Amino acid sequence: MNPTESIEDFYKNKLNWVPDSLSTEIGHFNVFKLAPFIGQGAKPVPYSRRNYFKISLIIGNNKVHYADKVIEIKKKALLFANPQIPYNWEEIDKIQSGYFCVFTESFFYQFGNLNQYELFQPHGTPIFELTDKQADEIGAIYERMFREIDSDYAHKYDVLRTLVFELLHIAMKMQPSSNHEKQETNASRRITSIFLELLERQFPIDDNRQRLNLRTPSAFADQLAIHVNHLNRALKATTQKSTSEIISERILQESKILLKHSAWNVSEVAYALGFNEVTHFNKFFKQHTKTTPTNFRNV
Numbered sequence: 001m002n003p004t005e006s007i008e009d010f011y012k013n014k015l016n017w018v019p020d021s022l023s024t025e026i027g028h029f030n031v032f033k034l035a036p037f038i039g040q041g042a043k044p045v046p047y048s049r050r051n052y053f054k055i056s057l058i059i060g061n062n063k064v065h066y067a068d069k070v071i072e073i074k075k076k077a078l079l080f081a082n083p084q085i086p087y088n089w090e091e092i093d094k095i096q097s098g099y100f101c102v103f104t105e106s107f108f109y110q111f112g113n114l115n116q117y118e119l120f121q122p123h124g125t126p127i128f129e130l131t132d133k134q135a136d137e138i139g140a141i142y143e144r145m146f147r148e149i150d151s152d153y154a155h156k157y158d159v160l161r162t163l164v165f166e167l168l169h170i171a172m173k174m175q176p177s178s179n180h181e182k183q184e185t186n187a188s189r190r191i192t193s194i195f196l197e198l199l200e201r202q203f204p205i206d207d208n209r210q211r212l213n214l215r216t217p218s219a220f221a222d223q224l225a226i227h228v229n230h231l232n233r234a235l236k237a238t239t240q241k242s243t244s245e246i247i248s249e250r251i252l253q254e255s256k257i258l259l260k261h262s263a264w265n266v267s268e269v270a271y272a273l274g275f276n277e278v279t280h281f282n283k284f285f286k287q288h289t290k291t292t293p294t295n296f297r298n299v
Contacts, residue, residue: 195234281293
């Protein structure tokens with residue numbers, strides 16, 4: 001897999017300059033029109049993780065390679081990318097337009113954890129196809145970002161955070177109502193949020209000497225200082241999935257990423273994901289995918 005692209009790399013590689021604001025403690029935000037970044041034809045953008053967040057309005061026929069999935073955008077879509085999950089996109093139509101904004105986690109440090117939003121979680125929905133009307137409304141938000149970032153208003157970055165949250169909530173309202181559990185208790189939501197944060201801290205795995213430590217329900221329960229049954233009930237109430245299911249899904253997703261986009265052998269992937277024996281990893285992978293890791297890699 002390609003090395004993680006930093007926000008500094010983004011500016012150096014795409015714009016040949018690095019803004020001074022990257023060195024500040026308040027975090028970084030910027031907004032761009034997509035057109036100047038287009039021009040590689042059908043050549044895909046390198047598949048890699050970024051250490052920053054990105055929200056894109058893409059107009060035109062594209063394929064987005066996100067985590068272990070390939071999603072085709074037929075017309076217009078809103079794409080949410082986060083540091084945990086690698087992605088790339090490739091053009092199918094030559095004529096495209098759109099916008100995107102980039103920002104670091106520290107830009108929102110005092111305003112909550114962005115990873116608590118399902119849009120930025122590995123199991124969440126990262127891409128939303130849009131109607132013409134929805135695309136126009138979202139395009140207007142990006143145009144407001146341009147006006148705001150160019151203004152002399154002292155609190156313009158507060159306004160820009162508000163506009164990012166507006167994009168988040170527009171997208172979340174598009175999700176089926178079943179994804180917004182109305183009967184969750186505050187305690188269950190809190191436990192779920194901390195559990196998911198502990199799980200995601202272990203990713204990305206980008207060094208084959210790195211190893212997954214927390215990979216069982218009891219290990220997470222011990223970290224949270226609660227009974228494993230309590231953890232399971234909280235996750236069931238908020239996600240409709242058991243602790244084991246969520247852990248397995250995340251390990252499986254990372255295994256697919258590493259098999260497809262790294263040069264590690266299967267034993268190295270198995271070790272990094274916490275399997276003591278490669279045979280145990282093979283059994284786990286085949287149980288969930290009906291194929292072996294080697295066959296999956298070679299397809």
